[in-house]
Amino acid sequence: GELAVTDPLRRALEAVAETLISARDELTELDREVGDGDLGISLARGAAAILAEGPAYPGADGPGAVLRAASATVRRSVGGTSGPLYAVLLLRAAACLPGPTGAPADWAAAFRAGVAGVREIGDAAVGDRTMVDALQPAADAFAGSLAAGHDWRFALDAAVEAARVGADATAQVRARLGRSSYLGDRVLGRPDPGAVAVARWLGAVASTLRS
């Protein structure tokens, strides 16, 4: 039926939302230590909105339309720095998926374009201690693994691993951007909450799509 092409995407969005709701207290605590303590609540609010509005997203036009609708949900429901950045990520990714279906290489291009949007809007580079430290290596690992001939499941696992390594590595660096940048050395030893959130939701995407 109509919904078939976007069915895995819907399942993935649902898994992302459920994972972010489960991670709410952990992310809030982490953001309390190195930021202002609202990240877990912000992302859980967006997740609840995705769960509520997702069933009404238009599926017949393919994954791009679903991602565009999800971007609008995030823009309305998520505040702070994360809201606009995730809205842009989803919107830029949507633009790379105009057809009724997306091949793995299209998803790789979409992931990279979304991350490029976050870098552009946030003026962030890898190493600044932001969500980009998890997103960029993950997007690169996914595209690189596909280009090396691996199937999308393997590539997705590589992306999850890269996001985890990238998120963990943020504990070693001072922040150049965001609220954590005011804390200097005091953030050392704790990972960036936004990067940890990326590793969590990407892990949920991979485990859901594999099952």
Ligand code: ADP
């Ligand atoms: P805040 O409460 O500071 O407005 P959030 O709590 O919504 O922001 O999100 C904090 C996360 O946003 C950080 O952990 C970091 O990963 C990410 N972040 C902060 N500033 C930027 C930026 N300029 N570019 C990209 N990501 C950023």
Ligand code: MG
């Ligand atoms: Mg915050």
Ligand code: MG
């Ligand atoms: Mg805030």
